Amino acid sequence: MRLRFNLVFGLTLAVIVVVAAICAGWIAPYDPILDADLMVSEMPPSWEHLLGTDAQGRDVFSRVLYGAQVSLTVGLVSQMINSTIGTVLGVSAGYFGGWWDDLVNGLTNVMLAIPSLVFALAIMAVLGPGLPSLLIALGLTNWSWTCRIARSSTLSFKNQAFVQAAKVAGFSDANIMRTQILPNILGPVLVIATLGIGSAVLAEAALSFLGVGISPPQPSWGNMLTDSRELIRTAPWASVFPGLAIFVTVLGFNLLGDGLRDMLDPHMRTRKA
Amino acid sequence: MLRFIFRRTLQMIPTLLAVVLIIFVIFSVIPGSFISSLMAEGRNAMNADVVAHLNSEFGLDKPLLVRLGDYLWGLAHFDLGISYRTREPVWNVIEPRLWPSIKLALTAMGFAVVVGVPLGFLAALKPGSLFDTGTMMMAVSGLSLPEFWLGLLLMYVFALQLGWLPSFGYHPGSIKHIVLPAIALGVSPMALLARTTRAGVLDVMNADFVRTARAKGLTEPRLVFAHVTRNVLVLVLTTLGLQFGSLMGQAIVIEALFSWPGIGSLLVDSVSTRDIPVVQGTVIVIVLWFLVINMLVDVAYAAIDPRIKVA
Amino acid sequence: MSRICPDPVLSIRNLRIGVGKHNAILHNVSFDILPGETYGLVGESGSGKSITGLSVMGLLKRPLQVTSGEVMFQGQDVLKLGNRARRRLRGDRMSMIFQEPMTALNPLVTVGRQIAEMLVVHRGMSWPQARRKAVEGLENVRVPSPEERARSYPHQLSGGMRQRVMIAIALACRPDLLIADEPTTALDVTVQAGVLELIAELCKAEGTAVLLVSHDLGVIANMCRRVGVMDRGRLVEEQDAKALFENPLHPYTRGLLAARPRLGSRTLAGRGRLTELDQVVASEDRGRDAPTLTTPREACPEVTA
Numbered sequence: 001m002r003l004r005f006n007l008v009f010g011l012t013l014a015v016i017v018v019v020a021a022i023c024a025g026w027i028a029p030y031d032p033i034l035d036a037d038l039m040v041s042e043m044p045p046s047w048e049h050l051l052g053t054d055a056q057g058r059d060v061f062s063r064v065l066y067g068a069q070v071s072l073t074v075g076l077v078s079q080m081i082n083s084t085i086g087t088v089l090g091v092s093a094g095y096f097g098g099w100w101d102d103l104v105n106g107l108t109n110v111m112l113a114i115p116s117l118v119f120a121l122a123i124m125a126v127l128g129p130g131l132p133s134l135l136i137a138l139g140l141t142n143w144s145w146t147c148r149i150a151r152s153s154t155l156s157f158k159n160q161a162f163v164q165a166a167k168v169a170g171f172s173d174a175n176i177m178r179t180q181i182l183p184n185i186l187g188p189v190l191v192i193a194t195l196g197i198g199s200a201v202l203a204e205a206a207l208s209f210l211g212v213g214i215s216p217p218q219p220s221w222g223n224m225l226t227d228s229r230e231l232i233r234t235a236p237w238a239s240v241f242p243g244l245a246i247f248v249t250v251l252g253f254n255l256l257g258d259g260l261r262d263m264l265d266p267h268m269r270t271r272k273a
Numbered sequence: 274m275l276r277f278i279f280r281r282t283l284q285m286i287p288t289l290l291a292v293v294l295i296i297f298v299i300f301s302v303i304p305g306s307f308i309s310s311l312m313a314e315g316r317n318a319m320n321a322d323v324v325a326h327l328n329s330e331f332g333l334d335k336p337l338l339v340r341l342g343d344y345l346w347g348l349a350h351f352d353l354g355i356s357y358r359t360r361e362p363v364w365n366v367i368e369p370r371l372w373p374s375i376k377l378a379l380t381a382m383g384f385a386v387v388v389g390v391p392l393g394f395l396a397a398l399k400p401g402s403l404f405d406t407g408t409m410m411m412a413v414s415g416l417s418l419p420e421f422w423l424g425l426l427l428m429y430v431f432a433l434q435l436g437w438l439p440s441f442g443y444h445p446g447s448i449k450h451i452v453l454p455a456i457a458l459g460v461s462p463m464a465l466l467a468r469t470t471r472a473g474v475l476d477v478m479n480a481d482f483v484r485t486a487r488a489k490g491l492t493e494p495r496l497v498f499a500h501v502t503r504n505v506l507v508l509v510l511t512t513l514g515l516q517f518g519s520l521m522g523q524a525i526v527i528e529a530l531f532s533w534p535g536i537g538s539l540l541v542d543s544v545s546t547r548d549i550p551v552v553q554g555t556v557i558v559i560v561l562w563f564l565v566i567n568m569l570v571d572v573a574y575a576a577i578d579p580r581i582k583v584a
Numbered sequence: 585m586s587r588i589c590p591d592p593v594l595s596i597r598n599l600r601i602g603v604g605k606h607n608a609i610l611h612n613v614s615f616d617i618l619p620g621e622t623y624g625l626v627g628e629s630g631s632g633k634s635i636t637g638l639s640v641m642g643l644l645k646r647p648l649q650v651t652s653g654e655v656m657f658q659g660q661d662v663l664k665l666g667n668r669a670r671r672r673l674r675g676d677r678m679s680m681i682f683q684e685p686m687t688a689l690n691p692l693v694t695v696g697r698q699i700a701e702m703l704v705v706h707r708g709m710s711w712p713q714a715r716r717k718a719v720e721g722l723e724n725v726r727v728p729s730p731e732e733r734a735r736s737y738p739h740q741l742s743g744g745m746r747q748r749v750m751i752a753i754a755l756a757c758r759p760d761l762l763i764a765d766e767p768t769t770a771l772d773v774t775v776q777a778g779v780l781e782l783i784a785e786l787c788k789a790e791g792t793a794v795l796l797v798s799h800d801l802g803v804i805a806n807m808c809r810r811v812g813v814m815d816r817g818r819l820v821e822e823q824d825a826k827a828l829f830e831n832p833l834h835p836y837t838r839g840l841l842a843a844r845p846r847l848g849s850r851t852l853a854g855r856g857r858l859t860e861l862d863q864v865v866a867s868e869d870r871g872r873d874a875p876t877l878t879t880p881r882e883a884c885p886e887v888t889a
Contacts, residue, residue, distance in 0.1 A: 112515075113518075114522070114559070115522025115559060117525060117526075118556060118559055122299060122556060198417060210526060212544065232428070232429050247422070254413055482690040489679070490674035490705060499701070500693070507692070579691070579692065580737070
């Protein structure tokens with residue numbers, strides 16, 4: 001019961017956000033940057049401005065919709081980079097062992113010791129604000145869990161009959177890793193990636209909030225919160241809705257990740273029953 | 274036990290060195306120095322002589338490897354270098370920030386443990402109940418909340434609307450000032466702890482030795498306290514350590530939001546001014562915090578679980 | 585055959601256990617255990633013998649529940665007792681040994697304390713007092729240097745030693761009934777005999793009745809006077825151990841006996857466990873209606889049902 005709920009509800013939220021992001025150009029009633037009108041600044045939600053307006057009189061609803069594009073791009077792309085790095089390093093480390101394994105292991109421990117937000121902040125400081133920097137900063141700093149899981153699963157598969165059989169049959173190492181091991185670890189990697197999308201969205205918001213992510217006037221949920229922080233007393237809606245958008249998005253991906261994990265892990269399922 | 278601690282301390286050194294190396298390389302290899310940022314800020318072309326002078330003052334004209342060597346040499350003497358901006362030793366800049374940060378981390382973690390662990394425990398005792406479902410929904414929501422947004426909302430409700438608590442700032446002896454930032458920071462570890470505790474309790478409750486304990490005719494409270502709690506603690510401790518260890522890093526946004534004079538807000542400030550020695554120093558402090566906490570967790574493990582060999 | 589028959593310690597009447605209310609997995613099981621007697625319950629895994637033992641203790645896990653029947657222990661139906669009264673019986677008057685000594689002991693508590701706990705809970709002893717008794721208990725189960733071992737943690741003991749500790753726990757309060765669920769299955773063959781002997785000897789000395797649950801006919805043959813054979817949730821045959829081996833009445837029992845590993849047989853099949861029972865015999869015979877038990881209480885005809 002819980003299993004279905006997580007999966008269905010999470011997927012629904014995620015799909016809504018994705019659709020909103022893709023269709024932002026059609027749905028949004030105003031331009032998120034250009035339609036600034038100081039005459040209507042800090043207006044509460046109304047039929048004209050569904051979620052109210054901010055200090056420059058821009059439509060919060062439109063800006064939230066466009067912000068979804070940034071958040072999802074960052075979430076999906078950075079997580080793809082992380083998953084790739086983590087999987088490649090983890091599988092090769094588990095498969096080859098030896099000094100390479102030690103090196104990857106050490107590196108994973110180092111990555112784990114630096115909180116990813118701090119690391120990403122440092123990289124952003126060097127690269128400067130902007131979407132490409134964000135993708136790099138968040139894509140390079142959150143692969144340690146994927147790597148760990150990939151490594152330990154590879155270790156457990158390495159000595160199993162089907163891998164040994166492939167070896168005996170003369171397949172190359174790269175081929176064995178790709179065709180024998182990778183399909184077996186895709187499940188857990190997918191789960192971590194889904195959960196990672198949520199944390200990437202949170203990290204993007206945090207970095208933009210701190211002023212090193214997406215720079216205004218381009219809307220991002222994080223920098224909308226920076227702007228509206230000063231208005232919290234007079235125009236709380238300008239803070240509430242971008243934050244709510246982050247919450248709903250992250251909740252969607254977290255539930256989806258939980259649901260996928262429950263589905264892929266029979267042990268967890270029986271325990272819940 | 275002391276030998277164990279000593280050995281674990283030694284094991285931290287390579288990790289720390291690697292962190293220093295990574296941070297050093299990131300800030301050295303990629304273009305964009307403190308001086309060029311000064312130029313950009315000044316909006317006027319800076320005299321080449323001045324640039325050269327500043328470069329030599331901070332040793333930036335030396336080759337990278339020499340600078341790295343100097344830095345490590347300094348580090349071995351607990352010397353983190355000189356701040357570009359204030360021209361003070363970095364340690365003098367960091368030191369006054371340390372205690373507020375630790376205080377915030379401790380309070381937030383205390384909140385997380387005191388609320389999260391009992392919630393997870395109670396939820397696991399009646400799996401599938403309304404309370405369980407509710408707690409777990411709350412936990413996944415807590416994990417999905419942007420903490421600075423939560424902080425902002427808390428500020429709005431409890432400081433601006435109700436006026437019960439100050440909205441931001443820090444006063445050394447004030448308990449009121451720490452409440453909102455600590456809750457905002459503690460919600461996510463609290464949620465994670467509730468989940469881990471619940472999973473741990475369910476795991477242990479299904480363990481064979483709990484069946485044995487039932488067969489022994491123990492009362493339910495005795496069973497829980499004597500045979501479940503400690504075993505759950507072993508399972509929860511890892512999460513607790515990882516969360517607590519990364520809390521100082523997690524705190525950067527909250528510290529910035531609440532103008533909390535800790536390590537995190539120092540990091541943000543020095544990143545925006547490109548005060549690299551201070552950035553490096555704060556990152557080292559944050560990593561050191563993580564490593565020390567995790568070492569303490571390992572020590573606690575060794576104390577709780579006889580299966581872990583201490584020698 | 586002796587005709588003097590005391591009241592049974594345990595008398596199970598028409599016990600049914602189901603997953604929830606309807607899906608029955610144990611059907612109308614009835615048998616008696618006399619004081620001091622060792623009664624064997626044998627069958628494949630999944631035949632319901634362990635569940636029978638757990639239901640006597642009141643340790644069935646949630647989807648499983650007793651749907652009807654009686655479990656008379658010393659004249660009272662324990663199924664009708666409240667949780668408290670039932671808990672008091674557990675460990676004190678009836679106790680249980682499990683299959684996996686590796687996981688059945690709490691890894692974080694010394695074995696001495698795990699034994700002593702019984703005496704603290706049921707006898708109201710102080711901890712130091714109970715500890716001394718625990719050391720005695722370890723001595724009784726022939727654990728070498730018991731004083732020192734009492735301070736050990738389970739992971740520091742071998743499987744056989746752990747099972748001895750389990751026995752010491754189970755017998756700490758001198759119960760009237762001991763349920764031993766596959767007590768030697770997880771142990772090395774070399775230590776199995778020692779553990780069984782210990783159970784037999786200690787229970788004989790104290791007059792403790794034993795319900796021995798096992799899939800191992802060898803174990804049953806050595807330990808029990810009377811044997812019940814279970815198949816798919818039914819008690820299909822009950823006989824004197826000797827008679828059972830010489831003249832099995834039920835086709836399932838015959839299959840069970842045929843699947844027994846024989847001395848000298850070197851084929852892989854011969855060494856298979858009962859779970860790998862001869863499929864032909866089993867499926868063919870089990871397809872028919874199982875003959876009903878005509879004389880379930882043959883051993884003690886005077887006792888009226």
